[in-house]
Amino acid sequence: MTKEMLTIRVNGETRTVAVEPHHTLLEVLREELGLTGTKHGCELGECGACTVLVDGVPVLSCLTLPAQLGQAEVTTVEGLATGTELHPLQTAFAEEGAAQCGYCTPGMLLSAKALLDETLVPTHDEMAQAISGNLCRCTGYTAIYEAIGRAAARMRKTSEERRTR
Amino acid sequence: MSEYSIVGRRLPKVNAWAHLTGAARYADDIDLPRMLHGRLLRSTRPHARIERLDVTRALAHPGVVAIVTGADMPEKMGIMPSTQDETALAVGKVRYVGEPVAAVAALDEDAAYEALALIDVEYEDLEPIFTIEAALEREDVKIHDEARRANVFKEVHLSFGDLDAGFAAADHVRDEWFFFEGTTHAPIESHAAVASYGADGKLTLWSSTQVPHYLHRELEKVLGLPRSRIRVIATPNGGAFGGKSDPFGHEFSAALLSMRTRRPVKITLDREEVFYAHRGRHPVKMRVKTGVKRDGEITAVELNSYLDGGAYASYGIATTYYTGALLTVTYRIPAYKFDGVRVYTNKPPCGPKRGHGTTQPRYAFECQLDKIAADLGLDPIAYRQRILQPPNSRTVNDLRITTMGLGECLGAVRTATGWDRKRGELPRGKGIGVAGSAYISGAGLPIYWNDMPHSGAEIRIDRGGGVTVMCGTSEIGQGSDNVLAAIAAETLGVYPEDVHVVSGDTSLAPVDLGSYSSRVTMMAGNATKSAATALREKLFAVASEKLGVPAERLAAAYRRIYDLGAPERYVGFVEAANLAEARYGTLVGAGSYKPPAGIGGSYKGAGVGPTPAYSYQAAVAEVSVDLETGQLTVERITTAHDCGRALNPVNVEGQVEGSAYMGYGEAVLEEQVFRGGLHKKPSLLDYKLPTSLDTPALQAVLVETVDSEGPYGAKEAGEGPLNPVIPAIANAVYDAIGVRFDETPITAEKILDALGKRDNRAAPKDRIGPDGLGDGRRDPGRALRRLGASTEARERKRAGTT
Ligand code: FES
Ligand code: FES
Numbered sequence: 001m002t003k004e005m006l007t008i009r010v011n012g013e014t015r016t017v018a019v020e021p022h023h024t025l026l027e028v029l030r031e032e033l034g035l036t037g038t039k040h041g042c043e044l045g046e047c048g049a050c051t052v053l054v055d056g057v058p059v060l061s062c063l064t065l066p067a068q069l070g071q072a073e074v075t076t077v078e079g080l081a082t083g084t085e086l087h088p089l090q091t092a093f094a095e096e097g098a099a100q101c102g103y104c105t106p107g108m109l110l111s112a113k114a115l116l117d118e119t120l121v122p123t124h125d126e127m128a129q130a131i132s133g134n135l136c137r138c139t140g141y142t143a144i145y146e147a148i149g150r151a152a153a154r155m156r157k158t159s160e161e162r163r164t165r
Numbered sequence: 166m167s168e169y170s171i172v173g174r175r176l177p178k179v180n181a182w183a184h185l186t187g188a189a190r191y192a193d194d195i196d197l198p199r200m201l202h203g204r205l206l207r208s209t210r211p212h213a214r215i216e217r218l219d220v221t222r223a224l225a226h227p228g229v230v231a232i233v234t235g236a237d238m239p240e241k242m243g244i245m246p247s248t249q250d251e252t253a254l255a256v257g258k259v260r261y262v263g264e265p266v267a268a269v270a271a272l273d274e275d276a277a278y279e280a281l282a283l284i285d286v287e288y289e290d291l292e293p294i295f296t297i298e299a300a301l302e303r304e305d306v307k308i309h310d311e312a313r314r315a316n317v318f319k320e321v322h323l324s325f326g327d328l329d330a331g332f333a334a335a336d337h338v339r340d341e342w343f344f345f346e347g348t349t350h351a352p353i354e355s356h357a358a359v360a361s362y363g364a365d366g367k368l369t370l371w372s373s374t375q376v377p378h379y380l381h382r383e384l385e386k387v388l389g390l391p392r393s394r395i396r397v398i399a400t401p402n403g404g405a406f407g408g409k410s411d412p413f414g415h416e417f418s419a420a421l422l423s424m425r426t427r428r429p430v431k432i433t434l435d436r437e438e439v440f441y442a443h444r445g446r447h448p449v450k451m452r453v454k455t456g457v458k459r460d461g462e463i464t465a466v467e468l469n470s471y472l473d474g475g476a477y478a479s480y481g482i483a484t485t486y487y488t489g490a491l492l493t494v495t496y497r498i499p500a501y502k503f504d505g506v507r508v509y510t511n512k513p514p515c516g517p518k519r520g521h522g523t524t525q526p527r528y529a530f531e532c533q534l535d536k537i538a539a540d541l542g543l544d545p546i547a548y549r550q551r552i553l554q555p556p557n558s559r560t561v562n563d564l565r566i567t568t569m570g571l572g573e574c575l576g577a578v579r580t581a582t583g584w585d586r587k588r589g590e591l592p593r594g595k596g597i598g599v600a601g602s603a604y605i606s607g608a609g610l611p612i613y614w615n616d617m618p619h620s621g622a623e624i625r626i627d628r629g630g631g632v633t634v635m636c637g638t639s640e641i642g643q644g645s646d647n648v649l650a651a652i653a654a655e656t657l658g659v660y661p662e663d664v665h666v667v668s669g670d671t672s673l674a675p676v677d678l679g680s681y682s683s684r685v686t687m688m689a690g691n692a693t694k695s696a697a698t699a700l701r702e703k704l705f706a707v708a709s710e711k712l713g714v715p716a717e718r719l720a721a722a723y724r725r726i727y728d729l730g731a732p733e734r735y736v737g738f739v740e741a742a743n744l745a746e747a748r749y750g751t752l753v754g755a756g757s758y759k760p761p762a763g764i765g766g767s768y769k770g771a772g773v774g775p776t777p778a779y780s781y782q783a784a785v786a787e788v789s790v791d792l793e794t795g796q797l798t799v800e801r802i803t804t805a806h807d808c809g810r811a812l813n814p815v816n817v818e819g820q821v822e823g824s825a826y827m828g829y830g831e832a833v834l835e836e837q838v839f840r841g842g843l844h845k846k847p848s849l850l851d852y853k854l855p856t857s858l859d860t861p862a863l864q865a866v867l868v869e870t871v872d873s874e875g876p877y878g879a880k881e882a883g884e885g886p887l888n889p890v891i892p893a894i895a896n897a898v899y900d901a902i903g904v905r906f907d908e909t910p911i912t913a914e915k916i917l918d919a920l921g922k923r924d925n926r927a928a929p930k931d932r933i934g935p936d937g938l939g940d941g942r943r944d945p946g947r948a949l950r951r952l953g954a955s956t957e958a959r960e961r962k963r964a965g966t967t
Contacts, residue, residue, distance in 0.1 A: 020275070030194075036187070036190070036193075036194035037186070037188070041355065041403075041436065042436040042848070042849050043435065043436070044436065044848065046849035046850045047849050049353055078187045080186070093185050094182065095175075096815065097177075097178065097819040099185055100642040100644070100819055101353070101401070101402060101403045101404040101641060101642025102181075102184025102185070102401070102642065103352070103353045103354045103403025103642070104353050129857075129858070131857045132856050132857045132858045133856075135849065137350075137352055137823075137854065139819060139823050140863045141857045141860050143815075143818075143822065144857075
């Protein structure tokens with residue numbers, strides 16, 4: 001097979017790599033770019049472990065061909081923190097024990113981020129909907145809801161403080 | 166204030182940050198220079214002789230570097246030394262669809278895939294065996310040619326107390342059959358292994374395994390490479406639940422391919438292959454007979470279990486015993502008889518899944534107790550609370566009980582759910598049900614019977630106050646690294662973030678037998694505590710001198726060693742460590758743990774069941790049933806769990822909730838089923854794992870009984886909480902619609918059938934479940950009679966009366 005050059009925007013960086021044209025975004029992230037934080041549980045679009053954000057929207061990287069992306073911005077778990085500052089979801093997941101084995105976690109975090117980018121007052125149903133494509137075999141989802149709720153509260157507080165400053 | 170600085174606090178796990186930033190390195194994340202990619206060719210036949218296996222065309226593929234087949238690794242292997250009946254790759258014969266037959270190493274994954282299609286295999290089909298009944302009846306078909314008794318893998322017969330007298334004294338007897346369908350673990354991470362064999366003749370294998378120590382042993386046996394030259398590193402497992410606790414074909418294949426090529430080789434299973442690797446919950450048919458007095462006091466229990474083992478042994482001996490062993494530790498049973506049979510069938514091997522062998526009989530027994538309570542007009546919670554096995558006692562099968570919190574657990578779920586308001590008061594279609602259960606905190610005996618410790622830990626303190634804990638445990642998401650860090654930090658008086666945990670590495674860490682049977686908190690926890698205590702004594706000796714205070718008056722916390730009488734007088738941890746190193750040399754402490762003697766009986770078969778301490782739990786399920794569609798909605802599961810002491814309540818609650826989730830899936834959605842030997846649902850689309858939208862509201866209530874056997878009083882939390890959930894749901898469904906579900910899963914289709922609404926002719930039923938061993942088409946008694954006759958003949962022979 002002949003590789004083709006691909007330019008892709010990931011976590012705020014522009015990267016150019018040679019890829020097999022039939023390889024998925026998941027494979028390119030993990031194998032060509034060394035971003036192994038994105039996981040896979042099926043590579044058939046069934047488990048959600050491979051979820052990344054494309055221009056802020058959750059997509060299954062195992063079903064996405066990178067050539068489709070154009071200038072779109074891809075966010076993986078490695079790009080969730082801002083510099084040295086963790087995203088409130090990451091802190092809240094740690095505090096609530098929302099990552100047990102941690103394998104669904106990268107995808108779960110990104111689905112949750114997409115939700116909190118929409119609303120900082122998510123209802124339980126909205127949270128359940130937002131992560132309904134992300135299977136978790138460990139937690140029973142309870143701690144994940146608590147973590148998303150905690151992160152949302154913290155983010156509300158921060159944006160409140162910013163406004164009053 | 167708590168007497169502890171770390172234990173009992175809701176702290177983040179020490180390894181959480183790696184998981185949350187994508188930095189954790191699971192096996193498939195490993196990428197080594199010159200690494201090859203491996204794939205396994207798998208059998209397409211359930212039972213066949215391999216007539217021809219020709220890899221010539223595949224080897225000619227330009228991307229292929231090496232291929233190995235069963236002939237390269239003919240040595241038998243398996244997790245239990247007495248029943249090793251498996252080879253890394255099939256030799257001569259295949260016994261289930263999906264059994265690995267050959268392994269390819271290629272320059273990339275695509276080439277490896279292509280090469281599989283170029284391997285020529287010719288099979289001669291043999292008659293397959295798919296059911297328990299066929300396995301018992303067909304003595305002319307042998308799945309394992311060397312098996313002495315056709316397809317009977319294991320038989321167990323145990324009897325305690327006077328059974329006949331027990332049943333004679335009963336005022337009321339229930340005698341019925343149950344069926345628990347097989348299910349699988351389905352961790353989100355599929356199994357993966359990376360092997361690297363170097364010019365120095367040493368092999369390193371990274372694997373997503375729960376049992377690095379046993380894998381180490383089996384690699385030596387199969388590869389013929391001395392164990393001293395093998396290093397196994399258990400990578401963080403992306404979930405396991407028992408599904409990664411056998412040695413697997415892909416692990417040996419990666420190792421041998423690396424030895425043949427002198428290049429690293431990675432094999433990652435795809436999702437379909439994970440369903441074939443299986444080792445999941447055995448389908449079990451059970452007959453349970455219970456006698457009670459008018460007030461419900463149990464007079465005798467008889468249990469027969471028939472386990473569908475699949476094609477190989479796995480932990481099957483232990484599983485068979487476990488279907489009988491733990492039934493006695495919850496309620497007083499004065500007489501008990503247990504007969505268990507595990508058979509071979511041409512399906513992927515069954516093994517240990519969360520609750521290992523105890524889940525199925527617990528379901529049956531708790532359903533039957535619910536019926537008895539209804540028969541006698543008793544409240545199911547109050548009834549159970551009245552017949553509890555007492556703490557600090559021995560059961561009829563000679564198991565030692567220490568703390569016993571089932572009564573508190575039942576009380577806790579009663580209060581938390583508003584049981585008294587709801588039970589008997591809900592409208593038709595809504596129901597509430599309860600069940601209790603128990604589990605071991607680690608098996609009392611090791612798999613290889615020897616006198617060595619079950620767990621060892623080594624702790625080193627560096628000159629900056631860093632504490633490194635080394636222990637052979639495998640971190641599978643249950644939080645074992647954090648348990649070790651918390652115990653070391655508490656004992657030495659530092660913070661968990663001062664602790665570095667090196668786990669699952671056979672070269673760097675002392676042996677721990679593995680992350681199975683819920684043994685880590687109890688066994689590795691005690692080993693770590695004793696290693697830390699040895700070091701603390703040295704620290705206290707130098708601090709005592711410095712402060713002029715006797716060592717007994719010292720305590721350690723918050724990076725200080727301080728005078729209990731005057732806490733403002735202290736030596737900093739780093740200073741104490743430096744003083745101690747100056748006095749004693751390098752600061753290394755070692756500790757090990759072996760369960761105490763006398764926790765079980767001495768009869769044959771007494772090895773399975775004993776544990777240092779049992780965990781207890783009770784669950785209440787609240788359900789609603791749509792009477793038109795049969796749709797079952799489990800609205801809420803409340804589980805109270807006696808964990809001894811919660812070393813970290815966040816993690817214990819997480820285990821309890823995760824168990825409830827998994828139990829819910831098994832009760833309602835999941836089934837590992839086959840059609841003509843073909844797995845019907847080997848994908849996450851068809852095999853239904855509960856999603857966020859399916860999963861009920863889950864509530865965990867922790868009950869602390871502080872057991873003197875456990876480190877800081879802790880018992881297990883990882884498996885027991887699954888057990889009560891399934892019968893609690895079945896009992897709640899009965900409360901809702903008056904139908905007993907004596908088989909799992911409880912699907913909408915079965916509910917419609919029971920309601921008489923599946924087709925218009927059928928009459929409503931008050932029970933869904935088996936009436937015997939057979940499926941109705943065959944005479945179920947025949948196989949039983951034949952088995953009984955041959956068992957009797959064998960027993961007579963053993964007794965020398967033939
Ligand atoms: S890997 Fe499972 S959905 Fe993409
Ligand atoms: S934390 Fe293990 S799968 Fe979600």
